Amino acid sequence: MKLAFDPWKSPNYKVICIRLSDEVFPDDQHYQVEIYSSEFKKWRVVGSPFLARYDIGFRCTGVYWNGSIYWECGDNSLRFNVEQEMFAKFPMPNINESRVAYYGESSGYLHLVQVHSRQKLTFYNIYEMNSDDTEWYMKYQVNVEDVVNTFPHMIRHYHDPTDRNYLAMSVLCVVRGEKEEEAFMILHIPKMVIRYNLRDNTFYKLYEFGNNSIEENQFEDEDEDYEVPISLQFDRFSAFQYVESLFCM
Structure with a gap:
């Protein structure tokens, strides 16, 4: 549907x-x-x-x-x-060894995010579709390695570093702001949601889940191997921006 x-x-x-x-x-x-x-x-x-x-x-x-x-x-x-x-x-971009990490629309633009399947898991290629929907072009290239270094509890040590599941991180959405320099990406990692600015590569914690969402002791030891709860799988999600109707129904 x-x-x-x-x-x-x-x-x-x-x-x-x-x-x-x-x-x-x-x-x-x-x-x-x-x-x-x-x-x-x-x-x-x-x-x-x-x-x-x-x-x-x-x-x-x-x-x-x-x-x-x-x-x-x-x-x-x-x-x-x-x-x-x-x-x-x-058409689709040449995926080669990459996989699609996100696919969605923002402010009238269609975006597709690729991440390497087995290496450089922190490198994201962000494509935008031409207005005549005939061709994709590279809009941003970002490396979110600083996010991993800041929040190392997202690393799944029980996986090989080249495994696509090594990082418990997913792209929730790409957002185009009113100005192009305001574009950002929303990342979902254990315990929190991160806003990553695509122009200056800065980021900050947008939201932290409370005790009712995740057991706090699940991530207390950053070096401890753990299984992500079934209710919090990090693969691909759909996120939709709120749009207020201009009409009275």
Whole structure:
């Protein structure tokens, strides 16, 4: 399920549902699109069942931007134009040994964050999509090694330093400020959330979780090997900025 809503353009919204097709296709994974319109207050089936890779990530990924919903999955990334109700492929940066650490929208810009899969785990490449959604370009390159040195309890000593899970850290979102120099990245590490400024590479603790969120003694010994609680896994999360509607519903 993905919400297509732009309060600057209309008080109405659409919900885009991508589900497994009810029809039986031998040896293939087919999906079906259904759309709910708040204007007409009903669901409808759109188009015929279509084939997509099993790892496209319809369940947990997808970003609404520039009138389309974008799902990233390597070279097979897809976008769905909500008005035209059509799928199309869109380009992705050359991932090589990297993995996608974050994918989202901020202030009208689509961002993608890459981190090396096995080495240089503190290096982030932050891409921005052109306004005509034809090409990504490198916007920022940052090294958050200072964050790791300041908060070493994020290091998972029971993993090899080249393992992608060596650092208990995830990118919650990239935020474009009113001015370009105000751009920052939000990082989630054990016990706290960090704001990392992309222009001057400074950072500070934005929020610290209380005793009710995490057992304090879980991280008291920075050198002690520990397992991150199931409720606090550091992989990929979706974070959404609050947008106040301009309309009275």
